[in-house]
Amino acid sequence: MHPSRYADASLIRTKFADTIEEIIEAIGEVTLVAKREGLVELMTFLRDEPSLKFNYLSDIGGVDLGEFASPRFAVAYQLYSLEHNHRLRVKVFLEEKDANLPTMWNIWKASNWLEREIYDMFGVNFEGHPDQRRILMPADYEGYPLRKDFPIKGY
Amino acid sequence: MADTRMTVSMGPQHPSTHGVLRLELVLDGETVVKAIPDIGYLHTGMEKTMEKEKWQQVVTITCRMDYLNSMGNDLGYCLAVEKLMGVEVPERAKVLRVLLTELNRLASHLVWFGTHAMDIGAMTGFFYAFTERERILDIFENASGARLHQSYFIIGGTRWDVPDNFIPQVKEFLDGFPKFLDECKRLVTGNKIFQRRTKGVGVISKEDAIDWALSGPTIRGSGVNWDIRKSEPYSGYDTYDFDVPVYDGCDVWSRYLVRMDEFHESWKICCQALERLKTPGSVKSDHPKLQLPERDLMKQHIDVMIHHFLLASEGFTVPVGEVYQSIESARGEIAYYVVSDGGERPYRVRVRTPSYVNLSALPAMVEGSLIADVVAVIGSIDIVLGDVDR
Numbered sequence: 175m176h177p178s179r180y181a182d183a184s185l186i187r188t189k190f191a192d193t194i195e196e197i198i199e200a201i202g203e204v205t206l207v208a209k210r211e212g213l214v215e216l217m218t219f220l221r222d223e224p225s226l227k228f229n230y231l232s233d234i235g236g237v238d239l240g241e242f243a244s245p246r247f248a249v250a251y252q253l254y255s256l257e258h259n260h261r262l263r264v265k266v267f268l269e270e271k272d273a274n275l276p277t278m279w280n281i282w283k284a285s286n287w288l289e290r291e292i293y294d295m296f297g298v299n300f301e302g303h304p305d306q307r308r309i310l311m312p313a314d315y316e317g318y319p320l321r322k323d324f325p326i327k328g329y
Numbered sequence: 330m331a332d333t334r335m336t337v338s339m340g341p342q343h344p345s346t347h348g349v350l351r352l353e354l355v356l357d358g359e360t361v362v363k364a365i366p367d368i369g370y371l372h373t374g375m376e377k378t379m380e381k382e383k384w385q386q387v388v389t390i391t392c393r394m395d396y397l398n399s400m401g402n403d404l405g406y407c408l409a410v411e412k413l414m415g416v417e418v419p420e421r422a423k424v425l426r427v428l429l430t431e432l433n434r435l436a437s438h439l440v441w442f443g444t445h446a447m448d449i450g451a452m453t454g455f456f457y458a459f460t461e462r463e464r465i466l467d468i469f470e471n472a473s474g475a476r477l478h479q480s481y482f483i484i485g486g487t488r489w490d491v492p493d494n495f496i497p498q499v500k501e502f503l504d505g506f507p508k509f510l511d512e513c514k515r516l517v518t519g520n521k522i523f524q525r526r527t528k529g530v531g532v533i534s535k536e537d538a539i540d541w542a543l544s545g546p547t548i549r550g551s552g553v554n555w556d557i558r559k560s561e562p563y564s565g566y567d568t569y570d571f572d573v574p575v576y577d578g579c580d581v582w583s584r585y586l587v588r589m590d591e592f593h594e595s596w597k598i599c600c601q602a603l604e605r606l607k608t609p610g611s612v613k614s615d616h617p618k619l620q621l622p623e624r625d626l627m628k629q630h631i632d633v634m635i636h637h638f639l640l641a642s643e644g645f646t647v648p649v650g651e652v653y654q655s656i657e658s659a660r661g662e663i664a665y666y667v668v669s670d671g672g673e674r675p676y677r678v679r680v681r682t683p684s685y686v687n688l689s690a691l692p693a694m695v696e697g698s699l700i701a702d703v704v705a706v707i708g709s710i711d712i713v714l715g716d717v718d719r
Binding site: 205237287308319 | 366372374376377378383397412413536539540541542553555560561566626650652653656662664666668676677679681685686689690693718
């Protein structure tokens with residue numbers, strides 16, 4: 175495993191104590207579990223802080239933890255620093271009744287389609303997104319295919 | 330003065346849109362004012378389907394996503410699950426994985442070379458490239474039994490070892506490839522028409538390329554020296570001698586040059602891997618839960634028979650956890666975010682496909698250029714629609 179692959183989370187922990195709920199280190203990967211409040215500030219810091227410099231948003235992935243779970247959804251941001259060659263995952267949990275997140279459009283342009291896809295597949299709303307439309311499914315499609323209660327053969 | 334703008338649909342049947350991409354183009358004369366990509370015609374629902382398959386069965390889906398880079402897709406998924414399980418793969422399996430993945434990169438770049446040149450109007454290169462690609466597909470068929478969707482890599486190694494005639498077959502191909510590559514370069518690279526259609530076209534700056542999270546030859550054509558085989562080596566890539574081609578023209582021509590150089594670098598890796606393949610060894614991990622037992626043992630011992638039955642019918646379980654594993658595919662960073670709940674099926678497999686992310690920057694590349702340039706730019710991103718619309 176590459177020695178410089180994963181980010182040191184201690185700096186982030188002290189700076190964003192109110193936003194970060196938990197820091198998990200497993201299988202050589204670091205996950206920050208963050209609250210939605212303060213997420214934009216956290217992400218901006220992660221991008222701009224010279225010792226972190228997560229200037230590359232690799233991916234955003236949604237997970238449905240099940241229709242009876244509370245919170246129901248998890249959204250995982252996979253960040254990468256081209257300069258320091260390290261990675262970090264920021265994870266936010268959301269309740270189904272309040273599945274809203276701020277858009278990352280002003281931080282990384284790559285978030286545009288990735289957020290649209292999560293909106294399309296899970297029904298998570300991204301506030302401030304410049305063009306939040308369905309991306310893989312037709313505009314008039316009902317339901318969110320990657321939710322666990324969505325049948326594999328469709329409704 | 331009357332508004333002269335016109336909206337046209339390019340695709341999904343236009344040959345240069347490589348499948349089922351539709352572009353809504355707002356034109357002012359021949360200038361593209363706005364480009365809105367419309368994807369989502371395939372509806373393959375692969376991420377959903379993966380949640381219903383056993384861990385091992387998922388490789389039959391991943392190889393169908395980016396069907397021009399099947400080996401790479403399977404490799405990324407296998408590495409992710411192996412990381413979750415803490416499984417170590419034998420050296421010979423690693424070498425086989427590198428060799429076949431690099432051959433697949435050559436095959437994929439050959440399709441790009443042929444279709445990209447054809448998009449711009451050069452027809453001959455297409456036939457040259459596809460003839461050569463057939464030789465690689467013959468090699469895949471010899472190793473795995475399938476030409477396109479091999480599912481040859483499995484969790485813990487490869488499905489079986491390669492046959493005896495595999496090494497001479499690959500050697501024959503590799504011996505002839507440099508000559509073929511020279512012919513290709515002579516055919517297209519020096520062509521004045523091709524150069525004028527590609528230089529200064531579809532420009533995306535280094536900063537924008539990072540901001541849009543481009544990857545693979547597309548970002549390396551914008552001057553970013555980033556290749557996951559070097560930055561986060563897997564399958565022993567750090568032990569191979571190869572360079573990462575980078576050009577800073579940020580245009581279609583630069584992306585073309587990057588891929589043409591990558592032909593040579595992949596060929597170099599293949600030659601080294603082929604040498605290492607001469608050392609015999611196991612191709613499967615000795616993890617007892619992963620591999621089907623030997624047939625002879627199965628006929629002699631009932632407990633081995635039971636193990637075979639359980640593994641074939643129920644599969645195996647993977648410890649609770651999540652992992653993000655990325656590799657350098659022919660098109661860029663393909664990554665798997667795999668979540669396991671400890672069951673015999675993946676709870677969630679999220680695939681970060683390079684074509685999808687690279688295509689999202691298409692409007693930034695084509696707005697302000699001529700409609701004829703859109704064709705050149707799409708070809709330079711080298712999208713596969715199965716990779717865009719999962």
